[in-house]
Amino acid sequence: MAALGAAGIAFGAKVQEFGVSVASGLGVLLPEGNHFRIYSVSGTYPVVTRDRYRLVVDGLVERRATFTLADLEAMPRTSFVRDFQCVTGWRVPQVHWEGVRLSEILDTVGVRPGAVALSFDSFDNTDTESLTLSQARLPDVIVAYRMLGAPVTTEHGGPVRLYVAPMFGYKSLKWLSAIHVVDQVQPGFWERNGYPVNGWIDGSTGANDPGST
């Protein structure tokens, strides 16, 4: 197992576009607003090169693992087209996503009895996220390395970000560094700041989500 340190991570000094660009209410879609806003709650873009990228998966697993980008790309890949929707109201229609299903990663490491949730860390050392195991196993919840028809850019959370298609954008953690399999849901950054832990876009339980093709 490769140890993951701060090596290889440089922080680009810039950009903060945090919650200020759209002041509309929940679910209000602005016709002129269908482009991505680049968010970073840390105020920085962690720059992780493709060569140095590592994803650690640990906690309640049979086999703790560290995945390189090549490891992830060698796993069964899935791709689909979905809208991306921020809880503040902006939405980008028909975004192409590609990566490996989170369920595939969980099956690779083996989930131990007693596990109920996942906690996600970012290379920004600030944002965090959570999903229950059953949410994580939905077919359109992926560890994404391509987006918009190209490798995920640094601004969008590359080389690797989470994409949780049935939920609002805040669940799609950028600059994904680690997945911890845990015995209870640990609300992430946005949830501790007031967003729902279960960020379903349609307000349902997600049971009717058609999944990906």
Ligand SMILES: Nc1nc2c(c(=O)[nH]1)N[C@H]1C(S)=C(S)[C@@H](COP(=O)(O)O)O[C@H]1N2
């Ligand atoms: N690490 C990190 N991930 C993050 C965020 C963030 O600030 N930091 N913002 C979230 C929110 S609220 C949204 S809407 C999307 C925005 O994705 P984008 O920056 O690629 O447009 O990223 C999500 N993931």
Ligand SMILES: [Mo]
């Ligand atoms: Mo968001």
